[in-house]
Amino acid sequence: MYQLNYHSQSISGLSPKDLENILEEATSINGERNITGCLIYHNDSFVQILEGEKKDVLEVYKKIKGDKRHHNIMLLYQNSVDTRSFTDWNMAYHKPEDQFVVQFVNNLLLLSKLSDNSSNSLTTFWGQVRRIIESGSVKQQAIL
Numbered sequence: 001m002y003q004l005n006y007h008s009q010s011i012s013g014l015s016p017k018d019l020e021n022i023l024e025e026a027t028s029i030n031g032e033r034n035i036t037g038c039l040i041y042h043n044d045s046f047v048q049i050l051e052g053e054k055k056d057v058l059e060v061y062k063k064i065k066g067d068k069r070h071h072n073i074m075l076l077y078q079n080s081v082d083t084r085s086f087t088d089w090n091m092a093y094h095k096p097e098d099q100f101v102v103q104f105v106n107n108l109l110l111l112s113k114l115s116d117n118s119s120n121s122l123t124t125f126w127g128q129v130r131r132i133i134e135s136g137s138v139k140q141q142a143i144l
């Protein structure tokens with residue numbers, strides 16, 4: 001099992017329709033490839049985790065890197081892992097509105113610029129996001 005995280009900036013003026021299209025493509029293609037993960041969109045930034053067979057994850061990431069709807073794509077972390085963090089979602093979508101999560105995402109983005117992104121901080125981050133999504137305490141959409 002392989003896990004990959006990146007951060008990117010959306011093009012300015014990304015519309016809700018654009019986001020909907022991205023999520024539709026992601027959910028359908030990831031479903032075919034048995035890729036799971038989560039996409040966070042906040043302050044014109046995307047943070048995404050992809051997990052699945054290494055070959056599939058790398059192929060999808062290659063397509064994502066060439067996508068004109070975002071730029072400044074920065075790989076945060078990629079590695080083999082024993083288990084998935086997002087077993088139930090082909091692409092969970094999370095728009096942080098809860099102040100705590102907003103702070104958390106901001107910290108992650110800051111961390112990604114400053115440090116060498118230890119796997120620990122990312123694992124903690126995505127574990128937290130998963131718990132928030134599962135608890136349903138903030139507005140979220142699991143699968144379109």
Ligand SMILES: Cc1cc2nc3c(=O)[nH]c(=O)nc-3n(C[C@H](O)[C@H](O)[C@H](O)COP(=O)(O)O)c2cc1C
Pocket residue numbers: 022025026027029030039046048050060063064065066067069070091
């Ligand atoms: C932020 C962002 C996240 C994306 N996430 C995925 C994803 O998880 N899986 C996926 O297949 N495509 C994802 N896409 C869309 C791909 O870039 C690409 O458009 C899609 O895979 C269709 O590619 P194809 O027409 O070459 O098959 C994402 C695009 C963006 C901008």
